[in-house]
Amino acid sequence: xxxxxxxxxxxxxxxxxxxxxxxxxxxxxxxxxxxxxxxxxxxxxxxxxxxxxxxxxxxxxxxxxxxxxxxxxxxxxxxxxxxxxxxxxxxxxxxxxxxxxxxxxxxxxxxxxxxxxxxxxxxxxxxxxxxxxxxxxxxxxxxxxxxxxxxxxxxxxxxxxxxxxxxxxxxxxxxxxxxxxxxxxxxxxxxxxxxxxxxxxxxxxxxxxxxxxxxxxxxxxxxxxxxxxxxxxxxxxxxxxxxxxxxxxxxxxxxxx
Amino acid sequence: xxxxxxxxxxxxxxxxxxxxxxxxxxxxxxxxxxxxxxxxxxxxxxxxxxxxxxxxxxxxxxxxxxxxxxxxxxxxxxxxxxxxxxxxxxxxxxxxxxxxxxxxxxxxxxxxxxxxxxxxxxxxxxxxxxxxxxxxxxxxxxxxxxxxxxxxxxxxxxxxxxxxxxxxxxxxxxxxxxxxxxxxxxxxxxxxxxxxxxxxxxxxxxxxxxxxxxxxxxxxxxxxxxxxxxxxxxxxxxxxxxxxxxxxxxxxxxxxxxxxxxxxxxxxxxxxxxxxxxxxxxxxxxxxxxxxxxxxxxxxxxxxxxxxxxxxxxxxxxxxxxxxxxxxxxxxxxxxxxxxxxxxxxxxxxxxxxxxxxxxxxxxxxxxxxxxxxxxxxxxxxxxxxxxxxxxxxxxxxxxxxxxxxxxxxxxxxxxxxxxxxxxxxxxxxxxxxxxxxx
Numbered sequence: 001x002x003x004x005x006x007x008x009x010x011x012x013x014x015x016x017x018x019x020x021x022x023x024x025x026x027x028x029x030x031x032x033x034x035x036x037x038x039x040x041x042x043x044x045x046x047x048x049x050x051x052x053x054x055x056x057x058x059x060x061x062x063x064x065x066x067x068x069x070x071x072x073x074x075x076x077x078x079x080x081x082x083x084x085x086x087x088x089x090x091x092x093x094x095x096x097x098x099x100x101x102x103x104x105x106x107x108x109x110x111x112x113x114x115x116x117x118x119x120x121x122x123x124x125x126x127x128x129x130x131x132x133x134x135x136x137x138x139x140x141x142x143x144x145x146x147x148x149x150x151x152x153x154x155x156x157x158x159x160x161x162x163x164x165x166x167x168x169x170x171x172x173x174x175x176x177x178x179x180x181x182x183x184x185x186x187x188x189x190x191x192x193x194x195x196x197x198x199x200x201x202x203x204x205x206x207x208x209x210x211x212x213x214x215x216x217x218x219x220x221x222x223x224x225x226x227x228x229x230x231x232x233x234x235x236x237x238x239x240x241x242x243x244x245x246x247x248x249x250x251x252x253x254x255x256x257x
Numbered sequence: 258x259x260x261x262x263x264x265x266x267x268x269x270x271x272x273x274x275x276x277x278x279x280x281x282x283x284x285x286x287x288x289x290x291x292x293x294x295x296x297x298x299x300x301x302x303x304x305x306x307x308x309x310x311x312x313x314x315x316x317x318x319x320x321x322x323x324x325x326x327x328x329x330x331x332x333x334x335x336x337x338x339x340x341x342x343x344x345x346x347x348x349x350x351x352x353x354x355x356x357x358x359x360x361x362x363x364x365x366x367x368x369x370x371x372x373x374x375x376x377x378x379x380x381x382x383x384x385x386x387x388x389x390x391x392x393x394x395x396x397x398x399x400x401x402x403x404x405x406x407x408x409x410x411x412x413x414x415x416x417x418x419x420x421x422x423x424x425x426x427x428x429x430x431x432x433x434x435x436x437x438x439x440x441x442x443x444x445x446x447x448x449x450x451x452x453x454x455x456x457x458x459x460x461x462x463x464x465x466x467x468x469x470x471x472x473x474x475x476x477x478x479x480x481x482x483x484x485x486x487x488x489x490x491x492x493x494x495x496x497x498x499x500x501x502x503x504x505x506x507x508x509x510x511x512x513x514x515x516x517x518x519x520x521x522x523x524x525x526x527x528x529x530x531x532x533x534x535x536x537x538x539x540x541x542x543x544x545x546x547x548x549x550x551x552x553x554x555x556x557x558x559x560x561x562x563x564x565x566x567x568x569x570x571x572x573x574x575x576x577x578x579x580x581x582x583x584x585x586x587x588x589x590x591x592x593x594x595x596x597x598x599x600x601x602x603x604x605x606x607x608x609x610x611x612x613x614x615x616x617x618x619x620x621x622x623x624x625x626x627x628x629x630x631x632x633x634x635x636x637x638x639x640x641x642x643x644x645x646x647x648x649x650x651x652x653x654x655x656x657x658x659x660x661x662x663x664x665x666x667x668x669x670x671x672x673x674x675x676x677x678x679x680x681x682x683x684x685x686x687x688x689x690x691x692x693x694x695x696x
Contacts, residue, residue, distance in 0.1 A: 094307075094339060094340070095339065097307070097335070097336055097339050097340070099307070159328070159332055159335065159336070160327070160328065163327035163328045163332060164327050166327070167326065167327055
């Protein structure tokens with residue numbers, strides 16, 4: 001096991017995990033008596049043992065603090081959230097039913113819209129620590145406030161989040177579009193496009209949350225394409241090209257519950 | 258008289274007390290001492306399921322539609338399965354009573370939906386311990402009688418299957434690998450508990466449990482002390498205290514030892530060894546072995562004491578050992594001091610060897626097959642290898658099936674035959690997804 005983080009966890013199974021890069025994450029992790037999990041390692045997933053198995057190193061995990069850096073879009077933060085759950089699923093015997101409180105540590109000047117975008121990604125109207133299993137904290141707050149917030153955040157498992165996402169109409173509309181792309185039925189595709197257009201009308205900027213990086217650019221392309229598909233006159237060839245473009249824009253990982 | 262701990266999960270406030278009263282009455286009439294807990298929502302039910310990990314409910318009556326917008330009884334069932342916190346579950350579906358379902362979807366569509374629900378349920382819980390039962394329509398004239406009859410059937414099935422718990426016997430034990438502590442760091446107890454040695458226990462029913470070192474050792478000791486004919490569930494094997502005739506014998510002999518107040522004789526007679534008739538050489542061997550064991554344990558406990566990591570029970574054990582060793586305490590202490598002088602690396606290696614050798618003979622003697630390696634992740638080099646333990650397992654499974662057939666449980670025997678299989682030296686319980694068992 002070559003990972004420093006895993007070696008540390010093996011020696012001292014953590015109750016809190018700090019995800020992030022830079023000095024702030026390192027300091028926060030140090031206060032909590034652990035080591036930070038860097039983003040590249042987070043996305044790569046935990047390293048298995050030589051026999052392909054995983055040890056239950058996160059059995060005691062109660063809190064996750066995701067330190068968001070200033071260049072991270074909301075979609076990227078949500079991708080980190082999903083990657084972290086892959087770690088928990090592999091390194092805890094409870095898997096997707098492991099209860100934990102998730103805290104997003106944002107920069108002081110992060111906008112309210114960012115917070116709202118995270119809520120949409122988690123399929124909740126707003127992030128409410130006592131009920132949604134997630135909390136948002138800005139770096140301008142004090143450490144005791146942070147610890148109080150962690151304590152006040154209700155622990156939840158991935159099963160609840162998955163069930164919530166499974167009935168989210170925005171995700172359902174995009175999932176329908178994605179599955180229509182894989183079939184050869186043009187009427188079906190047009191119907192799915194209409195459904196997405198109607199569901200996101202007025203909130204088209206939210207497409208970013210379901211697009212591959214660079215999320216904002218791909219979100220813009222999707223917005224433009226949908227407008228043409230719904231309002232313009234298009235040919236059969238245009239639809240064929242559009243199908244492959246949709247596949248390259250939409251992020252399957254963010255769409256799956 | 259057996260006891261039964263029941264959890265009822267039902268969101269219908271009128272039905273909940275009826276279920277509680279009926280189950281209590283029915284199970285009491287079958288001779289059970291009944292304890293009932295109840296809840297009406299998904300979140301509480303899932304919390305109870307998680308909390309019951311290690312102390313499973315004997316029986317759970319679970320409604321599918323719990324009025325939650327996102328989660329259903331099937332999710333609760335998943336939690337019971339993941340945390341192994343229910344021995345048997347009766348999943349009560351309301352699809353039969355939903356007349357609108359047939360009218361809205363059409364008969365075949367509605368039937369598909371019912372099948373889908375059952376498939377999902379059986380995919381999330383061991384089929385032989387799950388009953389999917391349709392609740393009778395509340396509008397029917399004889400709704401109360403129908404419900405009562407179904408609950409009686411559920412209780413009878415529970416009672417029958419409970420009698421067959423002997424198929425859940427632990428049969429194989431595998432010691433898994435040891436992981437070294439990072440160099441230059443002092444090993445804490447938490448490290449030892451989570452990562453040093455894992456024990457894998459395979460049960461006749463096909464379930465496999467992997468336990469960390471301490472919990473694994475405790476469970477192994479329990480399993481070794483069990484009567485071989487005694488039937489246990491994996492949950493019972495892991496959690497319950499053994500009540501064996503052997504233990505009672507020891508207790509009786511401890512009260513009236515026949516050993517002429519010789520402390521050595523008293524000690525060994527209490528362990529069930531006839532001391533007086535033994536030749537001198539054998540007595541010496543036994544003394545050396547006993548001393549070696551006590552000194553080894555003394556050293557372990559002293560190490561914990563030095564680390565200020567000793568529990569009150571371990572403190573008492575240390576005191577008792579000091580008393581037992583008497584004048585030899587000084588020698589034990591010198592042994593401890595010399596061992597602590599060895600470097601950390603050498604110490605880790607010695608402990609590894611000692612742990613790996615521990616209990617092999619005992620386990621073999623009790624018919625528990627001991628193997629190295631991990632059956633879940635067998636390497637290519639071991640594919641196709643049929644261990645002596647595997648052969649013993651197959652023979653034992655055949656006896657279980659024959660016994661079931663003799664007693665009229667043909668379906669169950671066939672189910673076991675089909676579902677518990679071996680392939681490439683790996684035994685597995687293959688849960689069928691097409692099976693539909695209802696009362």
